[in-house]
Amino acid sequence: MKLLAVTALVALAFAGIVLGSSVQELQQELNELSNEIEHAVQQKRAENSDAILATNNYVLTLMGNETGSLRAIVANKREQLEVERWLQEVEAGVCFDEAFSLWDTYAYLTGWDISWCAVVAYEETNADAQYTFYSHAQTIVREATRALNQATEAFGAHQRVEDQLEYLEQELDYLRFLWGNYQNVLQSEIDGHAVIAEGIINTLRVCFEGVYSDVEYWFNYLDNTLESCIDSLE
Numbered sequence: 001m002k003l004l005a006v007t008a009l010v011a012l013a014f015a016g017i018v019l020g021s022s023v024q025e026l027q028q029e030l031n032e033l034s035n036e037i038e039h040a041v042q043q044k045r046a047e048n049s050d051a052i053l054a055t056n057n058y059v060l061t062l063m064g065n066e067t068g069s070l071r072a073i074v075a076n077k078r079e080q081l082e083v084e085r086w087l088q089e090v091e092a093g094v095c096f097d098e099a100f101s102l103w104d105t106y107a108y109l110t111g112w113d114i115s116w117c118a119v120v121a122y123e124e125t126n127a128d129a130q131y132t133f134y135s136h137a138q139t140i141v142r143e144a145t146r147a148l149n150q151a152t153e154a155f156g157a158h159q160r161v162e163d164q165l166e167y168l169e170q171e172l173d174y175l176r177f178l179w180g181n182y183q184n185v186l187q188s189e190i191d192g193h194a195v196i197a198e199g200i201i202n203t204l205r206v207c208f209e210g211v212y213s214d215v216e217y218w219f220n221y222l223d224n225t226l227e228s229c230i231d232s233l234e
Contacts, residue, residue: 022165023164023165023168026165026168026169026172027168029172030147030148030168030171030172030175031148033144033147033172033175033176033179034144034145034147034148034175036179037140037141037144037175037179038141038144040183041137041140041141041186044133044137044186044187044190045137047190048133048189048190048193051190051193051194051197052125052193054197055125055193055196055197055200055201056125058197058201059121059124059125059200059201059204062201062204062205062208063117063118063121063204066114066117066208066211067114070110070114070208070211070212070215071110073215074103074106074107074110074215077103077219077222078100078103078107081096081099081100081103081226084096084226088230089233091233092229092230092233094229095226095229095230095233096226098225098226098229099222099225099226099229102218102221102222102225103222106215106218106219106222109214109218110211110214110215110218113210113211113214114211116207117204117207117208117211120203120204120207121200121204121207124199124200124203124204125200132189133186133189133190136182136185136186136189137186139182140178140179140182140186143175143178144175144179147171147172147174147175
């Protein structure tokens with residue numbers, strides 16, 4: 001009988017060692033998975049940032065080119081008016097005064113329209129920088145950190161080893177499931193960035209097309225007004 005009792009105690013002690021080791025193993029697995037998630041998310045953040053940076057650089061180049069082109073159109077119009085004024089009779093000076101006044105107004109409005117396109121570009125690129133990738137990335141990193149913290153508190157939260165094991169297994173399964181889903185979500189966000197970038201660029205192009213249309217309309221009106229004024233002097 002005593003031999004059986006001793007054997008039972010040894011078996012229980014051995015089981016405790018095995019279970020204790022299992023708890024430590026689960027904690028280690030949680031720690032490794034948490035580190036894996038953090039490292040992988042950092043890599044995907046870098047990929048996402050590179051994609052956003054490429055779009056922003058393209059947008060800035062487009063802004064610079066279109067702004068330079070529009071300013072050249074406006075400057076050339078003034079030079080044209082100055083040449084025409086020099087070729088006209090003195091009496092036409094009053095007509096050119098009106099034309100230059102219109103030019104001043106339209107030059108200001110062109111600058112305002114360009115500024116508006118800059119606002120559009122900023123809003124679009126800023127929205128791109130803050131889109132759902134970051135909310136997803138923050139969620140999975142937060143959950144990984146939470147699971148890791150919970151793992152370190154398993155001994156204090158549960159007295160029985162069996163409860164500790166069950167708790168850690170549930171946390172590990174949950175984090176594995178969550179990470180399996182979020183890997184696909186994060187990659188989908190990165191893969192879908194090209195579509196978002198195309199939308200941003202198209203929006204900016206449409207904005208500048210509107211500015212070109214306005215400038216053409218304004219300067220046509222200026223030309224017609226100047227021509228009518230000069231004709232009225234004859």
